[in-house]
Amino acid sequence: MLYAEHATKVLEACRIMVERGLTVGTWGNISKRVNENAFIITPSGMDYATLKEEDMVVMDLDGKVIWGNRKPSIEFNLHAKIYQARSDVNAVIHTHPVFSTAFAIAKMDIPPVSEELVQIVGEGVKCAKYALPGTTELAENAVEALExxxxxxxxxxxxxxxxxxxxxxxxxxEVVEKAAQTIIYAKILGIPNVISHEDCLAMQEFVATKYGQK
Ligand SMILES: [Zn+2]
Structure with a gap:
């Protein structure tokens, strides 16, 4: 696939992010792996409504620009470090949706409360140690908490x-945001029930080996 074709996919994703109300203004950023050593990412501080394919930037995993004329998102380190650490990852979306961000502001991990969260995201979602936006430290902390x-x-x-x-x-x-929202509602009704570690493992094993059409 050509860089321009990857750029079209990222542009589509930006449109979806805005349509679904996952971000405000120019915040948030999206990237997609183009090969094992490079990824394509949205530019820094540009309005999503007027963004074009040629505004996207291709970088290597050390953060060096290899295609494009724009300055990349200031959070390129976050994306680069995740692609370095996780060969299974081909896309990274960074955004600020309301309910999940409420947990991040309360400095609370999202516990494993819903089956779909455990099945496709993991045994809950953790908070990374705080660091200023755009720093290598933030990127390293995020990778450490992501596991x-x-x-x-x-x-x-x-x-x-x-x-x-x-x-x-x-x-x-969508699954993470729904988990965050339902935990907040469940707290109004009572105490959210957290799924046990054993049941999380059993569910993940089931999904990996038996669920769906093979
Ligand atoms: Zn951000």
Whole structure:
């Protein structure tokens, strides 16, 4: 696939992010792996409504620009470090949706409360240690808290969703945001029931080996 074709996919993802109300203004950023050593990412501080394919930037995993004329998103380090650490990840979405960000502001991990969260995201979602936006430290902290799960919270900031594809990363985001929202509602009704570690493992094993059409 040519860089321009990857750029079209990222542009589509930006449109979806805005349509679904996952971000405000120019915040948030999206990337997609183009090969094992490079990824394509949205530019820094540009309006999603007027963004074009040629505004996207291709970088290697050390953060060096290899295609494009724009300055990349200031959070390129976050994306680069995740692709370095996780060869299974082909797409990264960073955004600030309301309910998940509420957990990040309260500095609370999202516990494993719903079956779909455990099945496709992991045994809950953890908060990364705080660091200023755009820093290498934030990127390292995010990778550390992400481990092998598909989402991580950034304290006082927002969320990161990772997936095998952009579609998969969006699905991760929807599941995490729903978990965050339902926990907040469940707390009004009583105490949210957290799924035990044993049941989380059993469910993940079931999904990996027996669920769906083979
Ligand atoms: Zn952000």
């Amino acid at each position: 092998d799960r598909n989402a991580v919270l950034l304290i006082n900031h927002g969320t990161i969703y990772v997936g095998k594809s952009l579609e998969h990363a969006f699905k991760i985001g």
